[in-house]
Amino acid sequence: MIKEFNNIKVDKVGIEDRINRITKRSLKRESKLKGLEMILSMIDLTTLEGMDTVKKVEQLCYKATHLHNQFPNLPSVAAVCVYPNMVRIASNSLKESDVLVASVATAFPSGNATLQIKINDTKEAIENGANEVDMVISRGKFHSGEYNYVFDEIAAIKDVCGENSRLKVILETGELGDYDHIRMASEIAINAGADFIKTSTGKISPAATLPITLVMLEAIKDHYYSTGKMVGMKPAGGISNAKLALQYLILVKETLGNLWLDKHWFRFGASSLANDVLMQIAKQKTGFYQSNNYFSKD
Amino acid sequence: MSSTIQPLEFNGNWELSPSLESTDHLSLKNQYGLFINGNFVKPLSKKFFPTINPSNESTIAMIAEAEEKDVNLAVKSARVAYDGHWSKMPNKERAKYIYRIARMIQEKSKELSVIETLDGGKPIRESRDIDIPLAAAHFFYYAGWADKLKYAFPIANPKPVGVAGQIIPWNFPLMMAAWKIAPALATGNTLVLKPAESTSLTALKLAEIIQEADLPPGVVNIITGPGTTGNLMVNHRKIDKIAFTGSTAVGKSIMKNIAGSNKKSTMELGGKAANIVFEDAPLDQAVEGVINGIYFNQGHVCCAGSRLFIQESIYDLFIRKLKDRMQSLILGNPLDKNTDIGAINSHNQLRSINKYIDIGKKEGAEIFQLNCEIPSKGYWCAPTLFTNVSQSHAIAREEIFGPVLAVQTFRTTNEVINKANNTPYGLSAGVWTDKGSKVFNLTSKLNAGVVWANTYNKFDPTSPFGGYKESGHGREGGLHGLEAYLNLS
Numbered sequence: 001m002i003k004e005f006n007n008i009k010v011d012k013v014g015i016e017d018r019i020n021r022i023t024k025r026s027l028k029r030e031s032k033l034k035g036l037e038m039i040l041s042m043i044d045l046t047t048l049e050g051m052d053t054v055k056k057v058e059q060l061c062y063k064a065t066h067l068h069n070q071f072p073n074l075p076s077v078a079a080v081c082v083y084p085n086m087v088r089i090a091s092n093s094l095k096e097s098d099v100l101v102a103s104v105a106t107a108f109p110s111g112n113a114t115l116q117i118k119i120n121d122t123k124e125a126i127e128n129g130a131n132e133v134d135m136v137i138s139r140g141k142f143h144s145g146e147y148n149y150v151f152d153e154i155a156a157i158k159d160v161c162g163e164n165s166r167l168k169v170i171l172e173t174g175e176l177g178d179y180d181h182i183r184m185a186s187e188i189a190i191n192a193g194a195d196f197i198k199t200s201t202g203k204i205s206p207a208a209t210l211p212i213t214l215v216m217l218e219a220i221k222d223h224y225y226s227t228g229k230m231v232g233m234k235p236a237g238g239i240s241n242a243k244l245a246l247q248y249l250i251l252v253k254e255t256l257g258n259l260w261l262d263k264h265w266f267r268f269g270a271s272s273l274a275n276d277v278l279m280q281i282a283k284q285k286t287g288f289y290q291s292n293n294y295f296s297k298d
Numbered sequence: 299m300s301s302t303i304q305p306l307e308f309n310g311n312w313e314l315s316p317s318l319e320s321t322d323h324l325s326l327k328n329q330y331g332l333f334i335n336g337n338f339v340k341p342l343s344k345k346f347f348p349t350i351n352p353s354n355e356s357t358i359a360m361i362a363e364a365e366e367k368d369v370n371l372a373v374k375s376a377r378v379a380y381d382g383h384w385s386k387m388p389n390k391e392r393a394k395y396i397y398r399i400a401r402m403i404q405e406k407s408k409e410l411s412v413i414e415t416l417d418g419g420k421p422i423r424e425s426r427d428i429d430i431p432l433a434a435a436h437f438f439y440y441a442g443w444a445d446k447l448k449y450a451f452p453i454a455n456p457k458p459v460g461v462a463g464q465i466i467p468w469n470f471p472l473m474m475a476a477w478k479i480a481p482a483l484a485t486g487n488t489l490v491l492k493p494a495e496s497t498s499l500t501a502l503k504l505a506e507i508i509q510e511a512d513l514p515p516g517v518v519n520i521i522t523g524p525g526t527t528g529n530l531m532v533n534h535r536k537i538d539k540i541a542f543t544g545s546t547a548v549g550k551s552i553m554k555n556i557a558g559s560n561k562k563s564t565m566e567l568g569g570k571a572a573n574i575v576f577e578d579a580p581l582d583q584a585v586e587g588v589i590n591g592i593y594f595n596q597g598h599v600c601c602a603g604s605r606l607f608i609q610e611s612i613y614d615l616f617i618r619k620l621k622d623r624m625q626s627l628i629l630g631n632p633l634d635k636n637t638d639i640g641a642i643n644s645h646n647q648l649r650s651i652n653k654y655i656d657i658g659k660k661e662g663a664e665i666f667q668l669n670c671e672i673p674s675k676g677y678w679c680a681p682t683l684f685t686n687v688s689q690s691h692a693i694a695r696e697e698i699f700g701p702v703l704a705v706q707t708f709r710t711t712n713e714v715i716n717k718a719n720n721t722p723y724g725l726s727a728g729v730w731t732d733k734g735s736k737v738f739n740l741t742s743k744l745n746a747g748v749v750w751a752n753t754y755n756k757f758d759p760t761s762p763f764g765g766y767k768e769s770g771h772g773r774e775g776g777l778h779g780l781e782a783y784l785n786l787s
Contacts, residue, residue, distance in 0.1 A: 008580070008581055008582075009578065009579065009580040009581075009732040010580050010582075010583070011580035011583040011732075011752050013583075013752065013753065014580060014582075014583025014584075014586055014587065014752065014753070015583060017583075017586065017753075018583070018586050024423060024427070024635070025314065025635075025636055026314075026317035026635040026636055027314060027315070027317070028314075028315045028316070028317045029315045030315050031312065031313060031314045031315040032315070034312060035312065038312070218582045221306075221582075221619075224303065224306075225303065225615065225618060225619075227303075228302070228303040228304070249312075253308070253312060253626070254308070254626040256306060257306035257307045257308045257622070257625075257626070258307045258308065258309075258310065258311040258312070259306070259307065261311060261312055
């Protein structure tokens with residue numbers, strides 16, 4: 001299996017050259033506004049803190065469905081992402097909306113627990129109403145060369161998720177090192193049944209970057225070429241402003257094309273991105289930048 | 299790989315709105331004279347010709363046509379400047395002028411890049427990020443050498459050649475002027491430079507910079523006109539060296555003309571470079587390199603990777619990736635910051651490219667083109683890919699100088715080395731593999747002046763550039779670039 005997942009090489013200089021081209025794209029007027037609205041619809045609004053409380057999660061869920069009441073036709077975010085013990089709170093708060101509930105699971109963020117604990121963690125999240133599960137891979141096992149373990153673990157969690165809950169597999173790229181490792185981990189996750197591959201927990205720096213995302217998008221593209229199956233992508237952590245988020249969208253558009261420009265196939269894991277996007281939308285619509293105090297911080 | 303899978307779709311849905319670079323800040327005259335002896339003068343020929351924006355066929359300005367008397371005047375002024383002061387000036391003083399020109403190019407880089415794009419049709423992204431910065435970099439680099447020539451050639455007693463006649467092409471107008479002028483000045487020569495007929499403007503803007511930089515009169519003379527003007531320079535008895543960049547056909551005729559004279563020469567001519575992708579290559583980055591290799595500057599690049607060799611085991615996958623990537627290219631107004639593919643430089647060039655595309659089809663190759671809207675005015679050619687190409691097809695043998703890629707396959711390393719070298723040209727090549735030993739094996743066996751490994755079309759003033767075989771002789775750039783303008787004992 002090792003060989004099978006290590007076929008296509010990644011060249012660091014080439015990846016970074018490509019990103020250099022992507023970041024030179026210039027977005028103006030209609031295309032910018034459309035991009036900004038698309039970003040909003042793709043956000044997994046996230047709170048993953050030790051000090052998360054019921055009230056905090058409820059506030060976040062309200063924000064998810066009322067991004068900025070001054071502009072009534074804005075899309076809502078794609079999902080709210082919380083710890084398993086907050087899933088029921090979130091799903092109750094969101095039951096009138098089409099915003100999904102995503103739960104991290106499998107001993108997030110380290111992933112250092114037994115398979116049984118991870119399975120139970122996942123089951124509980126789903127039973128409490130999670131539509132999506134964001135699992136972490138066992139990076140220690142990956143670095144020890146136990147790729148089969150990593151594969152089997154993902155497959156076991158996907159088994160628990162079944163057809164109804166989509167599984168996002170967090171590679172924690174900041175701990176994987178080289179692009180070749182990231183490519184290989186992407187292939188393992190995709191072949192083990194991931195519905196999405198996701199860069200980071202947000203707890204490790206560096207989190208998502210454009211080059212890492214490109215490496216993962218290319219793995220998704222090759223899987224599509226060989227099987228016709230689409231896999232989603234979720235960069236998470238460190239994407240806090242609209243300009244950078246737009247560059248991610250351009251990257252998706254030029255790597256995978258139109259099909260992936262949809263919240264079903266592309267997400268941003270972010271906590272503060274939404275407000276910056278809203279500020280930019282306000283600028284596009286009114287011609288002026290407003291103070292960030294005009295946008296609610298939840 | 300299954301062929302029933304839907305191709306990826308890149309058009310529609312979310313189009314980028316126009317993002318045009320502004321032209322308000324340009325200072326362009328309606329008519330340009332010849333730059334001789336430090337002044338812009340009316341041509342004695344009294345003739346002018348229009349320079350055209352190839353993206354909309356509008357006339358930008360009228361350019362003087364230098365005939366025999368004008369050429370004589372320019373050469374004489376270069377001669378007088380050489381004998382009178384420039385060759386005797388302390389080297390470090392010469393360096394100051396060259397630095398000054400470099401800095402002024404940087405200061406005016408925005409204006410220069412917009413004019414380059416208007417006059418030549420290349421995307422503003424390229425003139426802004428590549429042409430103009432590289433032109434400045436060449437002046438900076440050679441300014442640094444000016445007072446170190448004795449260290450560069452320790453026992454050879456370097457002496458300038460005299461008056462250089464420099465004839466440059468239309469594909470990188472200002473950059474080619476910089477490649478020619480900077481080393482000539484650094485080594486103590488004076489010169490007469492002739493830009494290509496269709497792209498004189500940035501060379502004339504450079505003349506304005508040279509004037510503003512207070513370079514002594516006559517050291518740099520810039521005269522404009524068609525090939526016949528260049529021919530007068532080639533045959534001029536008072537010119538000591540011809541530096542030419544352009545087609546192999548013209549290069550051959552120049553060499554015939556100067557045979558038997560004492561003129562030194564450097565020739566940077568055509569190419570038909572092999573870009574070789576092995577099965578162990580980083581494929582997506584190789585796709586990017588292939589695209590950059592052939593569609594950069596609409597393929598108007600002498601070192602363009604116009605022959606693609608793909609190892610047969612990855613052929614289907616690679617072609618699929620290549621075609622998908624091609625569909626995400628943006629063709630259109632060169633002034634739009636998002637444009638990847640600009641206009642073809644001239645009507646003549648477009649006709650020549652289209653002729654080759656027809657030949658390719660007639661020869662039985664399979665054509666694939668970027669599916670895009672072609673603007674109604676101007677000269678345009680969609681990026682083109684030919685598969686099912688054989689080594690004996692004209693599109694695999696002759697330089698097209700346009701966005702046309704001929705794709706062949708290979709099985710073994712020796713086979714591809716043979717095929718790659720089986721051309722009268724030898725300017726450049728590209729090798730794509732993750733394996734270092736393979737890179738070194740190929741770079742030593744490919745007969746090409748430049749071999750890029752896992753990248754393509756990367757230029758730097760420190761690196762010599764030039765060809766084998768019918769791609770020319772002499773080097774530009776680096777230490778070697780100095781040698782071309784020196785007599786060494």
